[in-house]
Amino acid sequence: MPGVDDVFAALSDPTRREVLRSVAARPELTASRLAGELPITRQAVAKHLAALQKAGLVEPRREGRETKYTLTPAPLMDAMDWMAEVGAEWDVRLARLMERARG
Amino acid sequence: MPGVDDVFAALSDPTRREVLRSVAARPELTASRLAGELPITRQAVAKHLAALQKAGLVEPRREGRETKYTLTPAPLMDAMDWMAEVGAEWDVRLARLMERARG
DNA sequence: TTGATGTGCAACCTCCGAGTTGCGTATTTG
DNA sequence: CAAATACGCAACTCGGAGGTTGCACATCAA
Numbered sequence: 001m002p003g004v005d006d007v008f009a010a011l012s013d014p015t016r017r018e019v020l021r022s023v024a025a026r027p028e029l030t031a032s033r034l035a036g037e038l039p040i041t042r043q044a045v046a047k048h049l050a051a052l053q054k055a056g057l058v059e060p061r062r063e064g065r066e067t068k069y070t071l072t073p074a075p076l077m078d079a080m081d082w083m084a085e086v087g088a089e090w091d092v093r094l095a096r097l098m099e100r101a102r103g
Numbered sequence: 104m105p106g107v108d109d110v111f112a113a114l115s116d117p118t119r120r121e122v123l124r125s126v127a128a129r130p131e132l133t134a135s136r137l138a139g140e141l142p143i144t145r146q147a148v149a150k151h152l153a154a155l156q157k158a159g160l161v162e163p164r165r166e167g168r169e170t171k172y173t174l175t176p177a178p179l180m181d182a183m184d185w186m187a188e189v190g191a192e193w194d195v196r197l198a199r200l201m202e203r204a205r206g
Numbered sequence: 207t208t209g210a211t212g213t214g215c216a217a218c219c220t221c222c223g224a225g226t227t228g229c230g231t232a233t234t235t236g
Numbered sequence: 237c238a239a240a241t242a243c244g245c246a247a248c249t250c251g252g253a254g255g256t257t258g259c260a261c262a263t264c265a266a
Contacts, residue, residue: 005117008111008114008115008120009115011111011114011115011186012111012112012114012115013223013224014108015224015225016224017111017185020189021189021192024189024190024192024193025192030242030243031242031243032241032242032243040224040225040226041225041226041227042242042243043225043226043227043243043244043245044224044225044226046243046244047223047224047225048224051223062243064233064234064242065232065233065234065241065242065243066233066241066242066243067242067243067244071189071193073189073190073193076186076189076190079186080183080186080187082120083114083179083182083183084183086123086124086127086174086176086179087127087176087179089124089127089128090127090174090176093127093128093129093130096130116253116254118254119254133212133213134212134213135211135212135213143254143255143256144255144256144257145212145213146213146214146215146255146256146257147254147255147256149213149214150253150254150255151254154253165213167212167262167263167264168211168212168213168262168263168264169211169212169213169263170212170213170214
């Protein structure tokens with residue numbers, strides 16, 4: 001799935017993860033309000049939110065003159081699935097090694 | 104956990120994820136052999152392996168003139184924990200999924 | 207010993223991303 | 237209406253990452 005690429009790319013930046021955490025902590029949040037809590041500009045926050053939206057991790061909702069963002073955690077599961085697959089493939093290899101080691 | 108930063112950074116690149124998958128698929132793998140399977144140089148593969156090692160996802164083992172790499176999947180769990188926390192803050196169902204996933 | 211194979215280090219290039227500033231526009235409020 | 241607030245778009249800087257080439261060093265095989 002190509003969506004995993006955007007998810008991991010979105011989570012690769014520490015500031016963006018902090019943005020995601022902040023969105024997750026509240027039912028809804030605007031870019032301006034979040035910029036007031038972080039040491040970066042509102043436009044920087046907007047870019048992070050755009051990246052998170054591209055990954056499907058966040059959803060914007062226009063309300064009058066302000067845009068409120070909400071967490072949509074579904075893509076996180078896809079990323080976790082990817083990691084679980086890698087780990088599972090390793091478990092198989094490990095099991096075979098153990099089997100051969102015991103003879 | 105500061106290690107989570109390196110893990111997500113390591114997983115952010117598609118080529119590097121492919122490298123990690125290749126390492127996970129075999130019990131051990133060298134940079135040169137992997138470079139023969141990928142459309143990039145051995146040095147590029149070495150850089151990816153270095154990034155994965157920095158994240159604790161891979162472990163090198165010198166054997167004669169070649170360096171074999173092995174998967175160490177533990178940090179993947181830390182990353183999954185991070186995602187589970189974010190999701191849990193939004194929806195408790197994610198945490199329950201994690202519980203079942205880790206057994 | 208000689209040649210081939212495997213690795214590591216360093217310089218270099220290119221491109222993308224994080225962050226900034228500036229400006230234009232829509233919406234609320236007085 | 238005018239002022240303030242919230243947003244979006246565009247241009248710009250700058251540092252880092254992915255990738256390459258080149259070279260030096262170690263190790264195995266003939």
